[in-house]
Amino acid sequence: xxxxxxxxxxxxxxxxxxxxxxxxxKPVGKETLHGxxxxxxxxxxxxxxxxxxxxxxxxxxxxxxxxxxxSITADSVFERLTQEKHLSPxxxxxxxxxxxGPDKSSSDNTADKYSPIGIASLADYLPAHNRAELLVGISxxxxxxxxLAV
Numbered sequence: 001x002x003x004x005x006x007x008x009x010x011x012x013x014x015x016x017x018x019x020x021x022x023x024x025x026k027p028v029g030k031e032t033l034h035g036x037x038x039x040x041x042x043x044x045x046x047x048x049x050x051x052x053x054x055x056x057x058x059x060x061x062x063x064x065x066x067x068x069x070x071s072i073t074a075d076s077v078f079e080r081l082t083q084e085k086h087l088s089p090x091x092x093x094x095x096x097x098x099x100x101g102p103d104k105s106s107s108d109n110t111a112d113k114y115s116p117i118g119i120a121s122l123a124d125y126l127p128a129h130n131r132a133e134l135l136v137g138i139s140x141x142x143x144x145x146x147x148l149a150v
Contacts (some may be wrong), residue, residue, distance in 0.1 A: 029089035029122075033097070040097035040120055044085060045099045048078035050116040064098045064119070064137040089125065096121040098136060117143040 033040040043051060052074040055061060061068050089095040099118035112147050118138035125132040 017071040038099055038101040038117075039114070041100055043098050043119075045078050045079055045081045047116060048081060049074045050098060051081075051119065052077045054119055057139055060137060060139045064135060065123075073131040089122070090127065093125040094121055094132070095125075096124045099136075099145065101138075 030042055032042065041047070052072055053074050055068050055077070056070055058070060061070060084092060097120045098116045099120055100114045100118045102114060117140065118136070120134075120136045122132040123135055
């Protein structure tokens with residue numbers, strides 16, 4: 001069914017008194033993924049400051065992604081994420097998430113305080129091969145204890 005045929009199909013279903021089911025779905029790679037202890041939020045302009053600080057951590061980025069520009073500013077990350085928020089992962093050839101979890105470096109130590117603790121991405125997506133490189137990193141060593149990273 002083409003895009004133009006959908007309204008006609010809905011009108012025909014109503015004429016025949018058929019019930020219509022509506023699906024509310026988000027494009028693949030645009031939704032938050034929830035786990036038991038962490039969530040993966042799609043990187044958005046609100047994460048620009050955290051991402052810029054993380055990209056500047058040489059020791060962390062040497063392990064996570066060598067090719068990352070280390071001199072990037074929060075403003076340039078904000079601008080990039082603002083431009084990319086309307087593009088699909090297929091167009092970008094990647095998905096970047098911010099790992100949200102209990103921040104052990106936080107001073108209030110409440111169990112329900114979640115903040116950015118790392119980054120994850122599917123990078124170098126190759127549609128012809130249906131594969132991508134999975135990168136996961138938690139920047140602060142205090143947040144790497146236990147099985148949180150797993």
